[in-house]
Amino acid sequence: MNKKLFIKTFGCAMNMRDSEHIITELQIKENYSITENAKEADLIIINTCSVREKPERKLFSEIGIYSNIKKQNAKIGICGCTASALGEKIIKKAPSVDFVLGARNVSKISKVISIPKAVEVATNYDESNYEFCISKDSSFRALINISIGCDKKCSYCIVPHTRGKEISIPLDMILKEAEFRAKNGAKEIILLGQNVNNYGARFSNHHRKVNFTNLLQEVSKIDGIQRIKFVSPHPLHMDDEFIEEFAYNKKISKYIHMPLQSGSNNVLKDMKRGYSKEWFLNRVEKIKKLVPNVGIGSDIIVAFPTESEDDFKDTLDVVKEVGFDTLYSFIYSPRENTSAFNLEEIPRDVALSRLETLQNLHREILKSKAKKEINNTHRVMIENVIDSIEGRSDNGRLIKIEGSKEVSLGEIYDVVITKNENGSLFGKIA
Template structure:
């Protein structure tokens, strides 16, 4: 008998990929089918994030709501990073929860499903060679994990304590999965890892020496894969060989997410990021230099920024604004610093904490600056011809939508293309940060 699964995914693309694995495993091995109504579900899963404090607090509220409205006999499971972090405390606080499955233990989903009050949260567990079940249906874009865990010890980040040490997934498994995805119609791959360009630093099985640049070259040779994207590279590992391959390889999309976190070298040192403001700006300049040499005059650059980190002065914040003005980021995820347990910043003396109102003001100023930059950059796009991979369309209204090589979302007016079709589009209008155009 087919059972129904409801899954709520919080957080990053890594969590999205973990949810895809869970869904495929349960569909193939336990006959579960997805539902978008938790009241109909036989199994309710919450795949959690613990990077910031709010999602963690929200978890127990969500559990309470699901427990109140679920049908008789339905199970509730908590997965992901908060599961790794809190473990058995989740069941103690919420007895309605039937099992807890950590982010490093996703391959055990069918095991914990049949083990009452199971708690599997071993961050040293290695499933880097586990071959997950394949999704029953695929679109034109797919996520592909190339590594698990993180060896960095950034002072604000809880991820190493929830996902364990960094292990790369063997290249032959990645190439095999990519070929399988291409055969199913996938045209664009998004490679995932906490520090993707540190790929190859450690394997848990005997393996040839291979780095991220080599992996990119090999994946780009797979027939049917038209585009490669990845997130997130670490600025510290952006060597010239990698930057040159990024610029040269036609299948690598010319959009890259490079986390900054702060523009102040003093704050970057306190964050234990391993690079300075000058290093970051040098890598961006070198990236653009390599791209220009290959005739690529436009690179989409995204970033992450934390404001209000302990000890951040107004001068430090001005350094961040200076970098934002210099780079002109295309996308920016910005947050106020949120203290997380187990991290070294959690123990920082209270005298260094930034006033909440000051932090809010800095975040608003940062985001307003970015909006101004985006509006100016969008105007510069008018008249350019770009290649767009169609991801969505509306027959009655007569438009299609998709992303350019530079990761800009573009609406194509007066054209209803096929999903997965690549079309050349001339940008005709800019609306704030959004773009529209027409087929050439």
């Protein structure tokens, strides 16, 4: 009998990819089909994120919601980073949960669904050589993991505690999946890892020496792949070889995400980021010199416990100098099992004021940039044709396309920018 699976995913692209693995494993091995209606599901999975604010409160709220609406005998499973962090505490606090599966144990999904109250959350479990079932869907985009875990010790970050030490996935496994996905219609490949450009630092089995630049070169040889993206690179590992490959490889999208976190050297040191403001700006300068129209995105945490007003001004200065095209900005949120957890937090009103100042500055930067885009032509890959026609340029700009010309998902068109509305770009196919 066909069973139905409902899955809700929180968090980053890594979590999205984990959910894809879970879905495909259960479809192929356990005869599940996906449903968008939790009330009719035989299995409800919540794939959690521990980076979001108040993750425990959010998780138990979600459990309560689904426990009340699930049909009789339906199971509830908790996966992801919060599952890794809390483990069996989840089942003790929420008896309606049938199993807990950590972010480092995704390959065990077929096993745990049949074991009452199973808890599999070991962060030293190595699934880097596990060949997940691969979906035969014809999506134009494919997410592909190239590493698992993280070796960094950023003082604010819970990820190393929930995903374990960094291990690279063997090159031949990555290329095999990329080739399969390309043959099934994928035109855009997104390579995933906590620190993608540290690829090759450690394999669990004997492996020839290879780095991220080598991987990019190999993936770009695959027929059918038109655009390669990756998230997220670490500024510390942006050596010249990597930057030059990014600049000169025509298949690599000319948008790069560079998580700054703070523009203050004092705060960067307290965050244990491993680089200085000067190093970050030097890398930006080199990238812009080689790719003048590059798109650059970043993450910034405001009100880290040791951040002074001068430190915050340093961050604003870097934002002005770089002119980020996208910016994900957050107020510092303490996490247990991080070295910054016991530091005294900055008052909430001060934190909110700094966040508002930063976001207002970025909005003005985007408006200024958008005005300069009128009449420019971009190569745009279509990403949505349902509510409206829109896509992303090679340098990462989201562009809404006006007009009635028929377009196809995943195809690339020349689009001329015709107007902007408060920083949003509109264009027409040339």
